[in-house]
Every structure is written in structure tokens, then in C-alpha cells.
Amino acid sequence: MRVSHGLRVGPVGFRIGSAWRQPVAALRSLYADYPAPDDGVADLTVRLYPERPWRRWLRPSVAIGGDFWLPDAAPLPLAQGLLAAEMGMNLQVALGWRRHLLLHCSAVERDGRVLLMSGASGSGKSTLATLLALSGWRFLGDEFAFVALDDGRIHPFPRAASLKNEAVAAVRAAGGVVGPVIEGTPKGTIGYWRPPATAIARMAEPAPPRLLLFPRFGEAERVEAMAPSETFVRLTQASTNYVALGQPGFCALTRLVQSMPALAIGYPDSAAGLALVERLWSAG
């Protein structure tokens, strides 16, 4: 790899190597405040490379690889190199991390307890987590919740939040600074929101969970309690490493489900969602 950069996000040390300077320069800028991996040794490696030698110069095309890889991960144009780096970091964590139970959730903390939000792309979990962070909650992450296998606490993984399409404007309207913004990606427009300095400074501080929400953006407002068994099934589907962890994963997930209520919520827009989350948290 021509250039590389090392950084730590929460418990994970990354090394990102690239055949081009641009993606690593963008990554260095976005993650300027993040420390290097502990002892300089990365846990996971991301490689950004041309699929064929000439694709380094001719219509540059960034393939995503590393310690773990998926055969159908499509390459991206060089203009989307930062997105490729971000996707590569996600991919390595999703496929390679075994020290915690990973849930595809956003997470924020207040008064020492964690609010988890789980949902597919477009559910609004990243936007809600970002808006809550802008209104005083501690941002733990918008992509993965790291559940400790021994005590069930949620470890922060405060990567830059990946905001899609309308979420960019929603966060800017709330006073958040979003950038860089990448147009024309496979998921539309993607803008990155850099977490506040306190979220980065406290990214080694876990906290126990208190409430789990399954948000759905763009629906009439509703709140429905979910049975623990349904929550359990949905979280097995939202975990990238539940099966690989075996018995420790089962123990961590059953304990998590029994330790907090779970609610499915619908909300028509970000403001309504924010107000609903605050109301549910206060009522708990």
C-alpha cells in the first residue's frame, strides 16, 4: 500500500492502507482528533486497492479488502474513496470482531445509561443518535453497539456518523456541521458528522443499557411494546457476529434482552422523533 493511516475508535485499532493518497487524506482529516491504535498495533486492516493495475490511473476504481472480505463488495470511484474507507472499516468490524457482541444499532448515553436504536438503513437511527448528541446526549456510535460479553455494558464506537440524503439537512438545521458530503453513492448522498470532542475523549467508557428502540422514520407516531422473544430474534438478525460467538453470544444477548424494555416506534419527522425519544426516556 502506498499510504496508510492508523487510528483507534473505541476498542478497535484500525490500519487503513490505500493505493491512492486521497482516501487516506480525507480519513486523516475526518478523524484528526482520534488516537493511534494502542501500542501502534492495529486489530483490523483495511486495504483500498485497484482491481486491476491500470485502474489505479485509468478511471480509478477503489476495491475494498483487508483481513476479511466479501466476494460481492463492489468497487467505488476514487471520488468516493472516503466512503470506501468507511465501508472497509465497517466490513472488517462486522466480519472480524469477536471480543464483543456486535449489534447493528446506534447508541447514545445520558445519566450513565444507554439508549440503543436498531433498524435497517433509512429507519432514522443515525439521524436520531446525531440529533440527540447535538442536544446533550453522549454519542456512542451510529453503526455498531459493542455489547461486553462479561457484564453486558455497551462500549462506545464513536465513528463519524454516516448521514444519508434528507438526514444531512436535518442535522444541519439542528446546528450540526456535516462534511464532507459525497454525492451519487449507491445509497444516495452521504454526509459525515464528526462526533464532539467529549465523545472521542470518553470512548473508552462503557455504560449499561436502559432502553432499546426500533425506530421507523416517516410513519404516524406510534409506540408498541415488543415481547422479549421478538426482540431477541430481531437482535440476532441485527448482529453480525452472534453465530460466530456461540455460547457467549447467546448469554450476552439473552441477558441484554432481559435487562431493558424494547419498543417499536414510528415517527413522521426528525423533530417528532426527537421529542418522542425524550418523552419515552423520561417516562422510563
Added chain:
Amino acid sequence: MTTAVAGPVYAADPPAARLSVTLDALVAVYHRPSGVTHLLAAPSPELLDALADGPADAATLRDRLAVLYDLEGDGSATIAARMEELVVAGLAWTA
């Protein structure tokens, strides 16, 4: 004593091979030998536990459960159906 019904004899791993957590009406079961998680409704967890005393057919399982629970009617056909589901799931087998 229930009238014996000719049918398959079922067996299962000992209870120590399973981790069970009651979530609500459903029980999450982690099967250690396979590493597979199952969600079971009554009487399936109880049937697996009843097989701890050794392989048994549906009628014998019914008798074992009757020692612990108040059962109405014969129930052997229902037990046989549940056991067949457990066989398909890999939690039991025909001996």
C-alpha cells in the same frame, strides 16, 4: 398407565448440552453440540427435559410429564407431533 402406542422411540442430548432462558411464552435454547439457537414453546422444552431419563416413545413421555404436570386427555399424538418437530430441528432423534 396410558395405553402404549406403537411409535418411534425418541432420544436427546442430556440437559447439560442445552442452555435455556425463558424469555416470555417462548424459551430460548442454545444447543451446545450444534451451536444453534432455538426458540421453543411449551411443551417442547419439557419434552426435552423428560428425555433425560432415557429414550422414550410418545406414550412414555406422556407418562413422564404426567408425574410433573396436570395433563388432560391422552396427548400422545400431540407429543409425537412436537417430538417430530424437535427431530427436524436437530434437538432430538429417533433412537
